[in-house]
Amino acid sequence: MTTSLVLADDHPVVLEGLQGLFRPPDFNILAVAHDGEACLKAVLTHDPDVLVVDHQMPRMTGLEVLASLREQGARTRPIVLTGTLEESRVMEAIRLGARGIVPKDLAARHLLQCVNTVAAGGTWIEHDLLRAALETRPQEALMALLTPREREIVRQVVAGNRNKEIARLMRIGEGTVKMHLHNIYAKLNVGSRTELAVLAQKLGY
Numbered sequence: 001m002t003t004s005l006v007l008a009d010d011h012p013v014v015l016e017g018l019q020g021l022f023r024p025p026d027f028n029i030l031a032v033a034h035d036g037e038a039c040l041k042a043v044l045t046h047d048p049d050v051l052v053v054d055h056q057m058p059r060m061t062g063l064e065v066l067a068s069l070r071e072q073g074a075r076t077r078p079i080v081l082t083g084t085l086e087e088s089r090v091m092e093a094i095r096l097g098a099r100g101i102v103p104k105d106l107a108a109r110h111l112l113q114c115v116n117t118v119a120a121g122g123t124w125i126e127h128d129l130l131r132a133a134l135e136t137r138p139q140e141a142l143m144a145l146l147t148p149r150e151r152e153i154v155r156q157v158v159a160g161n162r163n164k165e166i167a168r169l170m171r172i173g174e175g176t177v178k179m180h181l182h183n184i185y186a187k188l189n190v191g192s193r194t195e196l197a198v199l200a201q202k203l204g205y
Contacts, residue, residue: 004030006039150187
């Protein structure tokens with residue numbers, strides 16, 4: 001399946017590199033943009049699966065683009081590229097709908113992994129950024145990363161309830177509980193129910 005993209009960065013060399021990274025048949029670049037206003041217009045015009053945007057752009061910042069897309073109900077899944085992004089900005093990006101956040105100094109394969117994960121409906125926040133946000137703003141980070149239903153499932157896990165009991169209490173299928181747990185593990189970078197419970201307790205759940 002081909003993933004359609006809009007790419008936005010105000011540095012021509014970076015933008016050229018991005019275009020070289022995302023090649024057919026796996027990717028279809030619908031438009032490129034050198035500033036935030038052009039980026040917003042391109043996304044609203046072409047409706048790509050994924051937007052890859054630098055967080056520092058002229059005319060509109062990457063986060064301002066995300067805010068506008070969210071206001072207009074765009075279906076495009078945004079990924080934010082960053083040189084440096086403070087923990088508060090990481091949280092703001094997530095609140096504004098960023099499905100991925102990738103530092104520019106990471107290897108190209110990480111960005112490819114991020115785009116593929118986001119295109120498939122997942123979330124990909126670079127581990128160090130996520131860890132820093134969880135350490136400095138634990139409750140805020142968890143609230144931003146997880147949906148209300150996912151947060152309720154975390155509370156049920158901390159309470160010691162198994163999947164069958166969680167499904168009964170929340171009036172959903174046991175398979176749905178497993179699906180939510182899979183998404184929670186991916187978002188919080190934990191590998192098991194025990195790790196999730198320990199992390200959640202540290203964060204005050």
